[in-house]
Amino acid sequence: MNKITNNKAWFLVLPVFFIVAISAIIPLMTVVNYSVQDIFDPQTRFFVGTEWFEQVLGDRRLHDALIRQIVYTMSVLLIEVPLGIAVALTLPRKGWGVSASMVLLALPLLIPWNVVGTIWQIFGRADIGLGGYVINMLGIDYNYSQNPMDAWVTVLVMDVWHWTSLIVLLCYAGLRSIPDAYYQAAKIDGASNWAVFRFIQLPKMQSVLVIGVLLRFMDSFMIYTEPFVLTGGGPGTATTFLSQFLVTIAVGQFDLGPAAAFSLIYFLIILLVCWVFYTVVMNAGKREEQ
Amino acid sequence: MRFQKRHIALILYILFLLLPIYWLFNMSIKTNSEILGAMTLFPDNPTLANYATILTDPAWYSGYINSMIYVAINVVISLAVALPAAYAFSRFNFVGDKHLFFWLLTNRMAPPAVFLLPFFQLYSSVGLFDTHIAVALAHCLFNVPLAVWILEGFMSGIPKEIDETAYIDGYSFPRFFGTIFIPLIRSGIGVTAFFCFMFSWVELLLARTLTSVDAKPIVATMTRTVSASGLDWGVLAAAGVLTIVPGALVIWFVRNYIAKGFAMGRV
Amino acid sequence: MSWMAWTPITAVFFSCIILMLIGMGIWQTVSPTVPRRGFLPLTTTRGDRLFISLLGAAYIHLGWLAFTDAALWVASIIALFWLFIVMRWG
Known part of the structure; x- marks a missing residue:
């Protein structure tokens, strides 16, 4: 669609600009201010330059949290995206089953994040939770609050449980936009299921999939609440991801300077990834229009 | 609907989704001694005592009321500011439009943990700490960009000829927007409200940091109860089930729009 | 504003950014990119x-x-x- 150039449109955007500026720019400026000072209380503060940045960049705990975060985010994507596509392909195309599956699939998305944590906290316990009980019955020694590996797997399964539905719903929306005629033509040509998937279904899902991957990347990269409730970042630091680490410094120890420096680095990482994805999505969109 | 092998896979997956939720519900209608005593798939003596505890104790039920209030305020603010902005983005080119749009999106992607401390200081310094409006405004950080994004998608689907015809017929912009345009994108507004509700309802970190007593949301009540007294599993489970109910109701009402909202690919 | 803990250096830094954005805006209206x-x-x-x-x-x-x-x-x-x-x- 050709748009008219009209700078008066800024007036329509102003309310959004102001409300987001208040909640984004002012805090961001404050974070920058904190990051270059050693603050004891509002009256007693010293300019320390880039000391906090050097300290945070050289902090082993940060490196570990970052590596853990990247491994976790990659695992989340590698499991949820294929699983989401697979489930979307099994969904019925019409009938009462559509609404029913939609509602059931969307249910985990609407559960407050800490309740998701609580659900799995209970479900995974060997003494009172069905999941933990069954796994221990099978002869596997499973305890997510003691064994780092178990904790890590539990957090991962919880995330798959929580968010795969998002990918499913996105893919399903993409699949629905394929006209029936395509499938009939494929049938006449005697195309295999794989060929139908590869050449009809996957291309249609591509644009929504990119957005799904972007959303899952971002949200898993800033995951905080669920592991906080489930494991509190432990045992040890097995499930301490970036946000968890940041909140520990900022609120737990109230180290304003390092927390602010860390925030900025975190923000820069997000900004870069976000920009790359956005550019890719927008260019893909432009190519589609042509 | 012919029954096929793939439906078995779907049913298995949905069972995987529902099992933990069922277990939560199951625990919420058990007594604590049964929860800790034995592993039972169905409660021996179903009881509503846990729910009664929550619905009669102000410390619990005020949490639900607080959450409802700030979520409602947030949805109203988000929609009110996002509607004109989305219209501007879908209809006009203006200086810096693409960069503004990208900047808005980065806020959807920014980790709330980054903004935690400044928010706390900001709302404390203007005396809004521990009010519903503070949480509602803080949630605007990610809900307003989201609302603009979804609404822009819906508005782009409305032919521009409709606007032009209306202006030729002598409609002023506000009158056109209110009486013609908004009814046209009703379903888009519904979907947007759904997602704003969803993300405001499920958020914990900001809501917990910006409140202490008067506006304490239910999600914060739950985590604090866990850390304080800890082990009243039945009541905790009942509280969890009650937080799922509003979400489930909302899904039921918008179930036919969800696919459409996702089809815009803009969540 | 005291809670924002401004320092001269960060103030100058943000002023530069804001001036740059304003400058880009004006440049854009004068000769579109x-x-x-x-x-x-x-x-x-x-x-x-x-x-x-x-x-x-x-x-x-x-x-x-x-x-x-x-x-x-x-x-x-x-x-x-x-x-x-x-x-x-x-």
Whole structure:
């Protein structure tokens, strides 16, 4: 669609600009201010330059949290995206089953994040939770609050449980936009299921999939609440991801300077990834229009 | 609907989704001694005592009321500011439009943990700490960009000829927007409200940091109860089930729009 | 405003950013940018190039802090060169 150039449109955007500026720019400026000072209380503060940045960049705990975060985010994507596509392909195309599956699939998305944590906290316990009980019955020694590996797997399964539905719903929306005629033509040509998937279904899902991957990347990269409730970042630091680490410094120890420096680095990482994805999505969109 | 092998896979997956939720519900209608005593798939003596505890104790039920209030305020603010902005983005080119749009999106992607401390200081310094409006405004950080994004998608689907015809017929912009345009994108507004509700309802970190007593949301009540007294599993489970109910109701009402909202690919 | 803990240096830093944005806005209205393709693998407008160079400058500074002990102004000079190169040929 050709748009008219009209700078008066800024007036329509102003309310959004102001409300987001208040909640984004002012805090961001404050974070920058904190990051270059050693603050004891509002009256007693010293300019320390880039000391906090050097300290945070050289902090082993940060490196570990970052590596853990990247491994976790990659695992989340590698499991949820294929699983989401697979489930979307099994969904019925019409009938009462559509609404029913939609509602059931969307249910985990609407559960407050800490309740998701609580659900799995209970479900995974060997003494009172069905999941933990069954796994221990099978002869596997499973305890997510003691064994780092178990904790890590539990957090991962919880995330798959929580968010795969998002990918499913996105893919399903993409699949629905394929006209029936395509499938009939494929049938006449005697195309295999794989060929139908590869050449009809996957291309249609591509644009929504990119957005799904972007959303899952971002949200898993800033995951905080669920592991906080489930494991509190432990045992040890097995499930301490970036946000968890940041909140520990900022609120737990109230180290304003390092927390602010860390925030900025975190923000820069997000900004870069976000920009790359956005550019890719927008260019893909432009190519589609042509 | 012919029954096929793939439906078995779907049913298995949905069972995987529902099992933990069922277990939560199951625990919420058990007594604590049964929860800790034995592993039972169905409660021996179903009881509503846990729910009664929550619905009669102000410390619990005020949490639900607080959450409802700030979520409602947030949805109203988000929609009110996002509607004109989305219209501007879908209809006009203006200086810096693409960069503004990208900047808005980065806020959807920014980790709330980054903004935690400044928010706390900001709302404390203007005396809004521990009010519903503070949480509602803080949630605007990610809900307003989201609302603009979804609404822009819906508005782009409305032919521009409709606007032009209306202006030729002598409609002023506000009158056109209110009486013609908004009814046209009703379903888009519904979907947007759904997602704003969803993300405001499920958020914990900001809501917990910006409140202490008067506006304490239910999600914060739950985590604090866990850390304080800890082990009243039945009541905790009942509280969890009650937080799922509003979400489930909302899904039921918008179930036919969800696919459409996702089809815009803009969540 | 005291809670924001301003320092002269950060104040100058943000003033520069804001002035730059205003300047870009005015420049855009006076002579609108033409999207073009330079050595960067995508078509960019003037604003895109400014964003890329600023983001790059931030990473240059961070990398400098992380991997060297040398003075930071060296990184700033490299960042300025980078900004100039991207704006001119990006």
